[in-house]
Amino acid sequence: MGDVCNILTGKLNSNAAENFGMYPFFTCSKDNFKINSYSFDCEAILLAGNNAVGDFGIKHYKGKFDVYQRTYVITIKNESEFDYDFLYHTLKTHLKDFQRYSYGTATQYLTKSILDPFEFKAPNIQIQQKIGHILGTLNKSIEKLHLQNILLEKMIHSIFKSWFVDFDGQTEFVDSELGQIPRGWILSKLDDILSLLRDGSHNPPQRVVKGISFITGGTLNFIIEYDKATYITDEDYYKIQKNYQLKENDIMLSIVGTLGNVAIVRTTDLPLSHQRSAAMLRVNEKANFVFLYCLIKSPGFQLFLDTHQTRTAQPSIFLGTLSSYEFVLPSTKILNNFFRLGSPIIKKMQDNCSSILILEKIRDSLLPKLMSGEIRV
Structure with missing residues (x-):
């Protein structure tokens, strides 16, 4: 992953969140927080770097935001070769692998040394975009219902x-x-x-x-x-x-x-x-x-x-x-x-x-089949 992605972390403490802030503040929690300043203005995948049981949260966001010091900001080096929606869903399918590779006792940690050499398969950009669009459409429908x-x-x-x-x-x-x-x-x-x-x-x-x-x-x-x-x-x-x-x-x-x-x-x-x-x-x-x-x-x-x-x-x-x-x-x-x-x-x-629940089951059943090529697009 380190060959195709920039992998950074934030610099803020988790208590930097502010009520009624203007911008998203991403931490290792799956909850959403706000802040009145931002250090990033881009599209990125946000991956939690620690969790008590290794249940690492992952999010996809585009815009201005800031990040806790143990949360990874993953950006694509060459967007003509890789698609963000595809990368997000690819990493999501490997969260169990990250849990297995993480270390720690009271808290499980993901380090850059784990993420950099992590390997995954990717088709050409056109196929990536089609897969990302299918899964992204389902996610938007789910998010609309949540909202x-x-x-x-x-x-x-x-x-x-x-x-x-x-x-x-x-x-x-x-x-x-x-x-x-x-x-x-x-x-x-x-x-x-x-x-x-x-x-x-x-x-x-x-x-x-x-x-x-x-x-x-x-x-x-x-x-x-x-x-x-x-x-x-x-x-x-x-x-x-x-x-x-x-x-x-x-x-x-x-x-x-x-x-x-x-x-x-x-x-x-x-x-x-x-x-x-x-x-x-x-x-x-x-x-x-x-x-x-x-x-x-x-x-x-x-x-x-x-x-x-x-x-x-x-x-x-x-x-x-x-x-x-x-x-x-x-x-x-x-x-x-x-x-x-x-x-x-x-x-x-x-x-x-x-x-x-129905849409999530459809998405989660499609996800590995699309990623493996079992279902062609």
């Missing part, structure tokens, strides 16, 4: 904040322990609107290659991310879930490790079992799952998690502490109106997630 979900998520939380935090439209107020609240609304605890609150298995069973999905808090990202899940036998499933089974529209919340990740259970997820790091919340007749989802995603609830967690080697929060969270419960009429407004938004986001 739509970001906007829909912002929309529903903006409505929630307007109705249930700022109390827009309310004219009469009374004093309460939380300050002034609309007349007729009730000061409540989370436990008041739940019919069931459970964490998962504290003694995880043996995993199997195929079986019933067994999830942790790390799999929760609006939907359940099954590429991070494992599997258990039917027998172990019925032992773990003998007292209750997860249902559609149950809310899953991460309560050990990274706190506050949330997912809504879909019919297609079932049957499903969970480990103790993922708590299940089932709403009762006093509210609805759309309200509950927005409530536990709200800044107020997320702050509650942060301030009430047990600060040990692995952060966690007890179910009893969760159930004590206080909020203001509106009238049934207002809750029903919010459900009618919010449920189509949730449904659209779920449909988009299903479409993303």
